[in-house]
Amino acid sequence: MLLLQLLANGFVIGCNTALLALSFALIYNTTRTFHVAHGATYIASAYACYLFLIQMGWPLIAAMLVAVLVGASLGVAMELVVYAPLARRNASMLVGLLSSLGLYVALVNVVALLFGNETKLLRPGAEASYHFGQVSLSRIQLIEIAAAAIILPIFVILLNLTTWGKIIRAVRDDAPLANLIGINVPAVRVWVFALGSSLAAIAAILTAMDVGVDPQAGMPVLLTAAVALIVGGVGTFEGPVVGGFVLGLLQSLVVWALSVRWSNAVTFAVLIAFMLFRPGGLVGRRLRLEETQ
């Protein structure tokens, strides 16, 4: 009974992690930027929603839409100001990673300076809950499941079946070659940053409505998304979705078998094991260790 409830919660977490992992994968696979500051985009959009919804009293839909826009613009701004110049200089991945860490630290502290360090709740009062047999889910949890059920298939279809998806996959597989056949690579990069950041914003707003948000929440979330991507399969867009659900369920099993305090440790132990023994991930092609660069 407790296990069933925990698995249901794990499934909801999995929905969110899958969204986040897909948003991270869009950017990572396509631009080869280890975008740690994605965690800052996540925080900033949740706080933007808090600002419009709670502090300024906007209607829910308007607040959410503008918050998603804030997230998207932040992602695009980071690409234009920081990553694009580095890409033009052919800077190494590590230079990008270190810049991204700097961006993350700076942005998160701007948010903390503006809103304070305590957890903010985005909903007034308790949520209505619905019972399904022995499992009960709150309204916001059902909305989280619905959001993932709508968004994830749309993205997988768009990326696999449309010309637009083909262009993104071309840049992912070989950016210089894509450039050579006339694809505007810098523009594609801006697009994936906009899309990835909006997806992260949606996940952030939903999570903030469910459990609240604090300025330091971005790093663990970002790391879980990155782990989901590697466990699922780097270089694919289905892998991170699979990885997200696997991690969500795994974390709830850890809560059941051990304690919530071990969930981070187990997640990262799984990551290290995957990187060593199955670097291609669950979905990806079987890679040898040497091929992961």
Added chain:
Amino acid sequence: MNYLGHILVMISIYAMLGGSLNLVAGYTGLPSTCHAAFYGLGAYSTTLLMMSAGLGFFSSLGVSIVVTGLLSLVIALPALRLKGDYFVLATLGFQIIVVALFYNLTNFTGGPNGIPGIPIPRLLGFEFDSVFRYLVLSSIVSACGLFVLWLLINSPFGRLLRAVREDELAAASLGKNVPRLQTLAFAISAGMAAVPGALFAGYIRFIDPTTFTVMESIFILSIVVIGGAGSFWGPIVGAAFMVILPEALRFLELPLAAAANVRQITYGLLLVILMRFRPQGMLGEYKFE
């Protein structure tokens, strides 16, 4: 005077942290993000040896250097098989696992409550009980540690590490055992990080997991990168700069709560700007290319 002394103690601790990370990140070209884990392992092991085994500060320090160096092999052996951002992620994972252990092995570490009442370090009956006396201890110990580092990087071993950094394949083709060199550098660097860990524990006389988190690892890595990776003086200048910077911001008379945020914003932006215009940092030679 105590205020100035405190700042100098912190600089000596961070100079040693930056210097030891530089051996791996700057000289060997492996940007490890778990240095705070070794800093913490050094602090906890020294503390436990002093409080449970009843050893003195210096003998505990000696043992904990060896213990931390050996424990680093737990992550060095798997992580060194990985390249690029996989290496960064693996070390980050280790960092998070170690912090989880600090939190959860409550029998040894006191969990979130930490360990209070760490004894004052003493040598031949002399107690380092004031800030000024502690400054003498920490600067001499750090200077010794940095001198060992200087000897290492100017030895044939140090030259080999730089060769591995510049071209692993070329070094291997000359018959050098690249994985062994990298592992050795990693273990030495981790063992050296135990020194500032012990100095911190003996100075504050209280440790808890919040000092040794991921953000601290990133902070130490920024000290190396901002000061200059692959340069002996780089991390020392970086440490002085990063410790003095928030103190300088104090004169802006910000409210206390905002000061910490402003300090972090400054160092975050500094990292971004340096990576864009001067990836080798203030004094460095290595650009992480």
